[in-house]
Amino acid sequence: MNQFVLIVGSGLITAALLAVAGVGFTLQFSVTNVLNIAYGSIMSAAALVAYAVNTAGANLWVSGLVAAATGATFSLAINRGVFRPFEGRRAGPFTLIILSLAISLILENVLLIVGGPHFFSYGRLGQPSVRIEGVGFTPAQVVMVAVAGVLMFVVHAMQKWTKLGKAMRATATNPELARSRGVRTAIVVDLAWVISGVLCGLAGLFMGIIVGAFNASTGSSLLVPIIAGVVLGGIGSPYGAMLGALIIGIVSEAAASIGGLSAFKQLVAFAVLIGMLLLRPQGIFSSTAAERGLAR
């Protein structure tokens, strides 16, 4: 029982990070069709800015707002400054991926210049005061999982019950048709980047809290499990990203808790990913992958 609580508890903490990051990543992809490899670097940027604000005296809630604002600003700026002009020139998906890779490298190196090669840490953020079956969790970890849950619900509510959500889904499905029906797709795309940036920024803060220490390249190092969760759940589907993150998080922790497999925890998670995709190439939820020729 103790082992089960440990695996699920640790898995949930990892999943909270992967889910918030993954939903932001996939939401933007579903609307814009741009695979944003710079996402991890934006996470790092938001984490560093939030950390600077926190060490200047602001609490974690204010730092969270700053992280969200930083993520949104970077995200929007990248769309307006880079992707939109290239899309106007009918750049193909491969060009856009390479562009996002270039942005990622530039951003990471700028962060390295600004922040230096140092690592930053929030430290322990309290004693493990919440105990389940003898397994302790810190208040910050519990709050983070709860906040991730609330964020997932907010995204769900926005997608389901707001005009913006409907407009986003319409733009994602068929932008031409959406435009002809009066949806201002350019604004919808901008808002998709902003929302994605907000989630990316918050994921950056979560990353700073979860990892013992982070630097300019930590966000990029997490991009692979984030994308794995997104693909597993079905690229383009926020719900898929949530479930994918949960599976990746828990499977990784289960592998790590088995002796001798801890070095291969990511490999085990990816093996599950491959197995799942063999059975269901479009991922668990999404039809977007099939629609865009990413899977049959």
Place this chain on the structure above:
Amino acid sequence: MKRAARKTTLAAATVACIGLGIASCGGSSSGASGISSHATLVFDNIAPFTGPNAAFGPGLMAGCWTAAGEINGAGGILGHKVTCIPTDTRGDPADAVPVVRLMLARTRNLVGISGPSSDSATVLAPILENAHVPAFMDTGQALFDHSTDPYFYRIVPADDTTGFAMAAYAFHRGYRRAAFVFSDNLDAQGNKPSAVAGWKKLGGQIVANVNLALDQPDYTAEASQIAKAHPQVILTEMDPQSAATFLRDYQQIQPLPAIVGSTVTLDAQWLDTVAKAIGPSNLLRVMSGIRAYTPPAGPAWKAYYAALHAAGSKIQGGPAQYNNDPYVEAYYDSFNIMALAMTLSRSVNPSKWNTSITSITNPRPGAVDVSTYAQGVQALKQGKSIRYVGAQGAVDLDKYHNSSGVFAAFGYNPAQAQPVRLLAIVSAAEINSAR
């Protein structure tokens, strides 16, 4: 048409030169065979300057700038001034190969190399051998113990020695139940086999043996598995981010036992990062790290110290952190050795002076000890044979161009100017008891 064809040929040749890392392409590249009389000579430092092991690069550059200041202050090498450049491998062999090939193809007047470190040494060694430029490698990998590359040198200790010293130190301090926790990257794994073998040889019990996937967001499951085994001591090498996360997660489960780390765990950045994650007082209580040791005394160390501090702002993070760092002292010594070998052979052509290196380092009848570059030049001018005994102490290269030294255990020192303090010498007898 002719011009177009020539352009194409030139472009193809350039691409081929860069791709193959051919040192002599174009006549102006590495190898430094055609150096003009007062051209500045270049020492390149191949190391990670970004990525998880970004702390390595500044150490190499510190050694280089320290030596360069001293060499230039003494009039340069045969009238040539020297300078230092970095080549960033990012700690990744895939990144390292193209950047080093590019460096070799582009760098004019390259005469010597410091690095690379273990993360990319294996893939870079053949490229550097083909370049015919002496390289004082910063790798501890045992596979270089019997290198036959005539341009390869290593005056930093082999990794397996550090591992034996870690086991010996922990065992002779009374610990018997050990957990081995190493990151699953090449650098960290280099120390593990000898640490495990040494511990077994001494009769210690291994209660957990875990390889950690690098830079994961959470290590609670791994920490829990190890904590259950109740180790008295954790023997480890991890990068700063993984260490901070793992140790903080462990601490969340139960108080940390004693930790004996490798040389990496004594880097100022490692200590600073982990101190932030688990608290400076906890780090002070549990941490000790093993590294090669040279006492901060004697004329060579004083010269090193003076040159290090004279380099001032060129040293990233300030000179004080390297006051008694055997690795930086070894890098510094390696440049002085190369400079003296050039002076002895009266040539800056690496293929000529390379054969003079052992004449500078190894004991010979009638040779006078010199502790600085300036002393060496002066003695050579007087027609004397010399032996360079530098900041690191005497270097005695074996037939595979390897040399190693003495070890000590250091603890964390929260005073940032000098982040470690000496705990105990790990004697050769103690190390040998683990071999």
